[in-house]
Amino acid sequence: MRTGILQQDSDEWKNRRSIPISEMMQASRTYEGDKANSFAEEGLTRTMASLVPDEILYNINDYTKRDLEACLLFGDVSGFTDLCEKYNKSGKGGPSRLTQVLNSYIGAMVQEILSHNGDVLKFSGDAFIALWKETDHLSLRDAVHEAIDCALVIQKSYGTYQTDVDVVVRVKLAVAAGHLVFSLIGDDENSHYLMTGQPIYDIKAAESKSKAGEIIITARVSHHLSANEYLIDLLSDGIHAKVLGVGPNWRNIQRTYENKEGISDTYSLLSAATSLEDELRQDSGVSILHPSEKEKAAEGGEDDDLQIASRVVTDQYARMFQIRCAVSIFT
Known part of the structure; x- marks a missing residue:
């Protein structure tokens, strides 16, 4: 996921964005040659570069079903409701200040995800979900470790955030892994993406078990961890576990x-x-x-x-x- 651009890129993006996508596609059909087609594809890519996951950007014309072995990290910010009420009562400029706080807080966590080679899939209000997928150079076990390492850093560095209206916001995290199906749907003018699989349901269940400041992992994630790599506290349901920190056999040494x-x-x-x-x-x-x-x-x-x-x-x-x-x- 792209989070920053140069000024020149920004100007080009604004110019491209002012042209309706339908007109760009029509231009590609009117003019012959690869140059016109690449112009349309480049325009689409530039338009979406800061808005969609890398999984789409790297396969922008692939509408086939993709089977992935991957690890998901879900984050949910608590204290958002109280924060909204405080900023609404603060008078003029409240909504913009709220946006600024959320951008700063969630933005810092996004940067941490990117630094651990994760791909942010989606934002939903005060929540986000990120992906680490198995590749030729990254096993699913390594993907799980990257996600947990990232979650630990987020909780330590950004687990608690004191706002300027004396409202403390915190984040709770959940990690799940397994087989996912990812696909683009739509056409050249309007498209979206869908993702389904057991990890989606698993991470929802794990999130429901978590509290602010905690990292909860599923049983399938635990299978990819060796003894004493992380400090784990098994929950009463016998399925989920809470990650407290790293252990003496932490492998990333x-x-x-x-x-x-x-x-x-x-x-x-x-x-x-x-x-x-x-x-x-x-x-x-x-x-x-x-x-x-x-x-x-x-x-x-x-x-x-x-x-x-x-x-x-x-x-x-x-x-x-x-x-x-x-x-x-x-x-």
Whole structure:
């Protein structure tokens, strides 16, 4: 999903947008050659570039049914009703201020989704849904991990937002995975897209179990997670689970590190040299738990790896995700 354009692109987009699509299509039928056809297709693409998912933009003329193995992330902002009432009572400019707050809040979460290679499918008032699909270069397991990593960062960084009218808005998140069917419907002048599959129903059920500030995953999502990769709390229904943070076996343990010569190398923090660990401490402020620190923690009553991981991860997992390195090392 495209979220920003240059001024030149903006001017071109406005000019294209002022031309009815039907006229562009008629022009393509009137003039012969590929140039006229590409003009119409380019106009359609430019018109929709900031409005629709990448799944459509990359396959704009494909009206066939697409079978996808994918992971969905659903987000719903709570406190929206109270916020509307406060801005309505505030007098002139209330609606515009409300729009500005929602754009800032949801926009920040959208940027986080994009940075984790997600594709925002749809907005609906104060809610959104994003997609990570299986490809030749991304397995469904990796897609699930990307979605959960993104959800953790969102909750840590944007889970609570204090507005200028003293209303606190929060977000609740749900994650589901499985087989989806995606298709464009309509014609050249007017088209829309549909998506169906069990994950749609699963994510609706998961969202109903979630509260503000929580991340709820379905049983199918749990099947793609290994033991101790994430801190999971199984709900009473035995189907859904709440993600609390990352565990000691969190698999995303590599980051690209640029040394003093400007050469980028990828290091595994589970076998990192002491000098690299010290540099990571200085550059990023990330706490790395050494065996000696583990012993100190044990003396303080934290004699279990999971307890130690929970304490360290609770305050730092969002920052850790953003720089792609582990906050805990167990040897």
